[in-house]
Every structure is written in C-alpha cells, then in structure tokens.
Amino acid sequence: MEQVGDFLEERKRFGGHRPESPEYPGLGEHTMRHIHRLLQQCLDQAIRDGLMADNPARAFHYPKPKKVSANVLTASEVEDYLDAAERLGHLPMFLLALTAGLRQGELIALKWSDLDTKEWTLTITEKRSVERRELVEYEGGTRIVSLTPEAVELLRLEHAKHPGSPLMFMHPATQRPYSPQMVRRLHNEIIREAGLDHIRFADLRHTCAVMSLQNGMGTKEVSHMLGHFRTAMTWQNYAPYLACPTAKDETKPTETSREELRQAADILDNLLKF
DSSP states (O other): OHHHHHHHHHHHHTTTTTTOOOOOOOOOOHHHHHHHHHHHHHHHHHHHSSSSSHHHHOOOOOOOOOOOOOOOOEEEHHHHHHHHHHHHTTTHHHHHHHHOOOHHHHHTOBBGGEEEETTTTTEOOOOOETTTTTEEEOOOOOEEEEEOOOHHHHHHHHHHHHHOOBBBBBOOOTTTTOOHHHHHHHHHHHHHHHTTOOOOOOHHHHHHHHHHHHTTTTTTHHHHHHTOHHHHHHHHGGGGGGOOOOOOOSOOOOOOHHHHHHHHHHHHHHOOOO
C-alpha cells in the first residue's frame, strides 16, 4: 500500500513531465482520483489473471479533493484582465475563454471550420482534444455557442495571421496545438501583468456563467453554453451568485434556437461595454 501512495504522489507532482520543469504545477485532484480508479481496475484484472493475491490500491484511500471556491471577476477586473491579454498579444484566445465559457481543452482544440462569422457562433466538438500536442477526435456530441461581434472580428484578424492552418490557436514557434500547460502559462503571464494573481483559468468560465445569468440569460441557455449535462448542475453551481434564484430545472438542456443564440450574443456583448 505504501508503494501505491508513493506512485500516486509522484504522478501528482510530476505527471509525465520532468521533475526539473519549474513551471509545471502538477496534476489536479480530480485527475489523481481518476488515475487511482484506473490503477484499482488494472490490479483487479491482475488478480483475476492470477498474477496477484490482493489489490493494494483498494486498501489505499485517496483523499477527496477540497472544494475550491470560484473567483468571479468584477467588471473592472475583467477589463484589467483583457487589457493585459491585449498588451501581451493573447487577447483572441482569452477573450473567447471569458465570453464563451470554454473549458481549456475545448479552447485549444478549436478549428477555423468551427467558426460561423455570419451567425456569430462557434461549434464545440466535445470529444475533440489535444493529446501530446496532436489534435485527436472521438465520436461525441457538439454544441453551438454565441459569440460577441468583438470576438468574431478578433478571430478574423487571428485567422489572417496563419490562414493555412486548420487550428484556431497554435504555438507560433512550433505551429502545433497549445498544450494545457502552455495555456496556463499564458494565463499566469496575464494575471501577473494585470495584478490579479488570485484568478485561475477556470474562473474565466465561472465569470462568464455568473455575469450571463446576472444580466438576463436564462439558466437553460447558460447550461447549454457551458456544456452541462443537466440544467440542475448549472443551477446548483451558480444559484448562490444570484439575488433571486428561480427553481432549478432537472432537465437536460435542449437545442438552443438561433434567436436564443443571438440574444445570448447580445447579452455577452453588453457585458464588455463598461
């Protein structure tokens, strides 16, 4: 059992990276619990194959991750963050993260073919990801999110920089997809520049959700934008931030209409007019 703990601690600290990488923050708690479950399953199979008598990973109890409170940026902090991103040359990527509520993995896996400049929308392929700096796709669903006119225009300009690439965002030196670690590094540069050291990348998504709800976007529309499986998840996460939360909806978000997407884009556009 002690060896299991040592193995998990090493994975948590270094993942697949060299120990001397100073910028690597280590693996997250949810990832570590997933690794622990996979290890249990592998050793269970070894027992069934007669290779082991018992499973030490079952005896090891990995601690539950501590719940981290979301930091929701104020309007002035959003302005400071985006100003810093623009000064550092990273505005298109992080404006999109902030106004569309994208997960990090979704952001770095975007293609130009996902963008509809006429309808101001972006199609998110939920099972597309970047693995070992390569784009991979699995069968899965998609969702369409609305964009602000400013975001669409910035993306047009970004596309002009590398029109031959199918990727929306790629590392300028390697012409390959960004890794999640690289995006975190860029985000850390921005928050240092803006003086907002307490802001995590995930807080951009939380801020998008809360500001959208507070400015009139419905829970169903926000749930669809975030890619939540059920509207109740959105309600549970964000009702505490609302002055008068409505009753939660247990249903799965339905397909959002074109008119609803356009209304959502108008709300998001208004959020940026301070």
